[in-house]
Amino acid sequence: MPVASLREVQKRFWDSLAGAAGIVAPELADAVVSGTTLGSRARLGIYADAYASRLIDVLREDFPRVAALLGDHRFEHLAREYLARHPSEHPSVRHLGHGMAPFLERRSDVPRFVAELASLEWARVEVFDAPDATPLAMDHLRAIDARDWPHLHFVPVSALRLVRASWPVHELWAGADPARLAPATTVIRVWRDASGAAYHAPLDARAAEVLRLLIAGAPFVIACEAFTDRTPLEAAQAITALLARWIEDGIIARIG
Amino acid sequence: MSLLPHLGHGIGLRPPHYPRVADGTARVDWFEVIAENFMIPGGRPLRVLEQARTLAPVVLHGVSMNLGGSDPLNERHLGELERLIGRFEPAWVSEHLCWGAYGRYYAHDLLPLPYTDEALAHVADRIRHVQERLGRRILIENVSSYLTFTHSTMPEWTFLAGVAEAADCGILLDVNNVYVSAMNHGFSPHAYLAGLPPDRIGQIHLAGHSDAGTHLVDTHDHPVPSPVWDLYADAVRRFGPIATLVEWDDRIPAFEELVAEAERARAIEAEVLGARRQLA
């Protein structure tokens, strides 16, 4: 057999890891030493098994509630299919699960709430290491002159995501039995607190709209439009209460 | 390698022990961290690493540089490593003598190379490029392996020594990996150590492995077993006092248990060096 180049060996080795399960090119098997206890294919199999089990473990750690809901066997099966379509593109394994929720959503054999639960879990992964920001203190809010309010921008921190779902997936996350849940339009805010831990909480429709507008860069007066059915004073009071809550949670970075 | 200070006997810092760093009770000679775990925009891990370096020297240990790979080096990744170095000022930086990516996809594993002149020249070139880009000499680590190639033309230790000479880099000698590979491929771990250039060994790794029956697996989920301690003693005998680090990555024990392993390394080093002085 002619001696294969480094590139050729690595191509075949890679295919044996990430390609169709258990398929080893004969040239690759010939290029690997068979020992007394293990043949060349068994030795390559050690790497192929380690590749799958390591990456499935990473996905299980990032999507613990999805894994629990689907059960080990089903989760592993889906994770293998996911890996076949989305091999890791980053030196850091942190990004491995970025396409998991859309992947599950495209599958007709996976309930929609499972894909939406995956979105929630991935948002939790994302806020964990999103850029740092010093959150705004409550004193700042009190010091604002009433005349300035309309034009102020309350800029949220980067470690904040809004997850939209057609099921109350925060209840699934907390362990609810999906058989006892009904679909319901749901928006969940996901954020990181000062200690670095990820949190999430559902928002009612108005609060979700206000937060969406703030994230989009709208000034206070535009955010108030979520409450057009109320008097301007009522709207301002309602939003001030929301802001106070969010500032307490550390998700407002600054006033611009 | 005389260029590197003997930092003492440290531990690999992993998330279960972040609280001990945060509250300042993580007392140990030095820390090693996985560089890729800190290539993130923000959050708690970066804050913990800032705190860690106020407690003890920190070393960055990379796992995804793909030094032995045949894809072009990932310059963006090198840029991120450069930024980490600038921010955290590690005592030094290390990587693995292996490959781990193909066609821009990452296996997140330490895959074995054939020990050929082609691979030797290729890896040495890439290490030289990395060292130029980072403006510093790096250490390369031998990995555990479960297979070898029929077209290899030299033993692993000759390959490792050859790469280190050709690239003018240091060696991070993982004593557990030497032992695991020696058992898996049937060579003498002592012959391995005897084949290395003493003046290039900058750091030693210690770890535990598990026995899969047909082969040993580099699992880092056990205490350092006695044959690995014996091999460590042999390394100290041959290479003298070298900065040593205990790795533990799975089923991670209490901080004190980990530090006890580092202390055992210190005691073995003292014993071997004491005996060597008496002989001299």
Ligand SMILES: [Fe+2]
């Ligand atoms: Fe190691």
